[in-house]
Amino acid sequence: MITSSFDILKWANSSNIAIGAFNVYNFEGVKAVVEGAEQEGVPVIIQMHPASLERGSRSLIAMALEAARLSTVSISVHLDHIDRIASVSEGIDAGITSFMPDGSRYDYDENIEFTKLCAQEIRSIGGFVEGELGRLSGSEDNVTISDYQAFLTDPLLVDDYVSKARINALAICIGNIHGKYESEPNLDFPRLYKIRETTELPLVMHGASGLSDEMVSQCVRAGISKFNVNTELRQAYISGITEAVNHNITDLLSIMNLCVSKMRDMVVLKIRQYSLQ
Numbered sequence: 001m002i003t004s005s006f007d008i009l010k011w012a013n014s015s016n017i018a019i020g021a022f023n024v025y026n027f028e029g030v031k032a033v034v035e036g037a038e039q040e041g042v043p044v045i046i047q048m049h050p051a052s053l054e055r056g057s058r059s060l061i062a063m064a065l066e067a068a069r070l071s072t073v074s075i076s077v078h079l080d081h082i083d084r085i086a087s088v089s090e091g092i093d094a095g096i097t098s099f100m101p102d103g104s105r106y107d108y109d110e111n112i113e114f115t116k117l118c119a120q121e122i123r124s125i126g127g128f129v130e131g132e133l134g135r136l137s138g139s140e141d142n143v144t145i146s147d148y149q150a151f152l153t154d155p156l157l158v159d160d161y162v163s164k165a166r167i168n169a170l171a172i173c174i175g176n177i178h179g180k181y182e183s184e185p186n187l188d189f190p191r192l193y194k195i196r197e198t199t200e201l202p203l204v205m206h207g208a209s210g211l212s213d214e215m216v217s218q219c220v221r222a223g224i225s226k227f228n229v230n231t232e233l234r235q236a237y238i239s240g241i242t243e244a245v246n247h248n249i250t251d252l253l254s255i256m257n258l259c260v261s262k263m264r265d266m267v268v269l270k271i272r273q274y275s276l277q
């Protein structure tokens with residue numbers, strides 16, 4: 001059944017677990033996330049990145065919303081990394097009520113301004129707003145240690161940011177990065193504990209691909225309620241295609257089913273990871 005991100009994160013909080021938010025690009029992605037969630041009997045968030053919207057646009061949103069409605073578990077549909085205010089109206093027109101306005105590329109005041117403007121419109125329909133304080137690196141290459149430190153979420157700014165930007169969940173930067181970790185992830189847990197002391201809002205970890213079970217459960221205990229996963233799902237999809245090629249499978253439906261099953265297995269693995277105490 002379709003539900004709001006508010007209800008899903010409230011449920012996660014009362015169950016002391018975190019929610020998987022999975023980025024999808026097409027039908028197979030949507031199907032894999034729904035099937036994985038139904039297999040485990042837990043709520044999930046289906047999310048779409050602006051890049052996937054450029055390809056799938058409103059049809060992709062419509063498909064995700066309908067799949068959520070038809071599902072036996074609670075699912076919300078979320079627009080991830082919105083970088084234009086116009087995307088909020090477009091998303092609302094298409095039936096979305098959950099958004100992440102991404103102001104992290106701006107300086108602090110501009111981030112607040114961008115997020116607040118988006119939040120005004122999202123709140124006018126009773127929607128859910130995730131904001132990011134700090135800036136997630138796509139890669140650590142060419143980033144000096146002092147630059148890297150400057151991108152991390154400053155716990156001293158959290159209270160001010162949350163109240164001015166008027167958000168419902170906070171995406172944090174504690175050494176997590178988008179994409180593949182080239183070496184062991186180095187998460188700044190003391191920083192996370194300080195952030196948690198400052199706000200009771202649900203905390204979100206972007207760049208959740210590649211984190212060990214131990215790191216994930218430490219994050220959940222420290223207050224992370226939502227993990228965003230993209231890279232590992234994409235890798236699972238590609239491994240399905242590679243396997244099809246290697247086994248000379250040429251039937252399209254068989255290839256699609258293989259890709260869905262690889263992604264579903266990944267979704268299940270992640271959901272189990274997020275339920276570890």
Ligand code: 13P
Binds near residue numbers: 229
């Ligand atoms: P990964 O691609 O590292 O899994 O990150 C996904 C993400 O944070 C989407 O918002």
